[in-house]
Amino acid sequence: MLGTWYVIQYYASSEEALPYRCMQAVFTMSPYPLEITMNFTYSFTDDPLNEKLFGNITWTIPDPSQHAHWTHSEDIYEGVYNTYVVDSDYSSWALLLHCAEKSKSPRYLSSFIMSRQPLLGINVISYLRDKLPRYDIDLTYMFDMTQNECDVPQNGIDIPPSVLVNRLPPGLRRHPLKGHHQI
Template identity: 80%
Template sequence: MMKCTILMSLILMFLAAAADGKRKRPEDKVKCPKVKSLRNFDLQQFLGNWYVIQYYASSEEALAYRCMQAEFTMSVPFIDVTMNFTYSFTDDPLNEQLLGNITWSIPNPAQPAHWSHSEDTYEGIYNTYVVDTDYSSWALLLHCAEKSKSPRYLSSFIMSRLPILGVNVISYLRDKLPRYDIDVRYMFDMSQNECDVPQAGIEIPPSLLGSRVQATSRKHPMKHDHGK
């Protein structure tokens, strides 16, 4: 009886160690995580305007952006998805709104929640997945770019049709991200306040304007660097 108990304990210890090892698998910093496309996704319902409520990028340890908003459109026939977006930098005293866009193709019409883009300025192959959405209120996007012999670029948007989103919904969406190697400690709140240009009622000292960093020399929220 004693031998059986010892043997059973050893088996349980082995299984626990194996499970722990599986949980602590080494993270692949080059390849994008495997993502299942959202089933029964209706792209037509997803189109339109969204506010980015929280933002993550693997290359950043602090939030550099504010007032990020996106508009999704689709070509006819239904081949391409385009995101036109606006944003400004958190430390820009002028709160200048900058413009950007990216267009993806849909590799498999049967999986319209997966979009793919290939262009050097977007760091090689750039895949985007709609991880979850209810269409009318909230959505979760995952972006991942792979480039040969370079670390991947991983980013994610929690989005809302309104400038605010409920805490419970945000928590629900954040809980989905760790499985895709996203550290939610670096999933930052995106301010959607005072997004008019310029900020109303603010007098900016000339010295501050003189030290203002030009946007073209700074990081782009969907790329590693401007113009590269």
């Protein structure tokens, strides 16, 4: 799993439309304690500047004999967040499932279909999508993650100064993997 991946399709149980584009992830692993870190970049689909935002998440590997199961917990979030590598050939495609089990609310699910390249064959996407319904993923809300023109402003338009002045700072915008999910 280590290295760079493009998110090709994305599902989150709390979202009815995909607000993100150009999501890429870089996975690294520390030897002790055994942890997987994902540093990722993304843009919002409606951002005419196509500003690249950054995020990260670090999981522990609770059982060294089970490298495909990672856990994450933070004091500000209730419960344990489990992530599973559902399937991968590790050289070109992967399917991740992220599940938050909370004591006072229904679980939160998300999933990534990822590729080492910005595009992935439709046959591989279909193969991976076919695995998701058994995990209660509604394929209707499995969205394509655009990987086009990720390094240029959208539509090549000039941005009016009023838009620039009224933009929320990145820290106040939604983060795709952290705590703003209502179920």
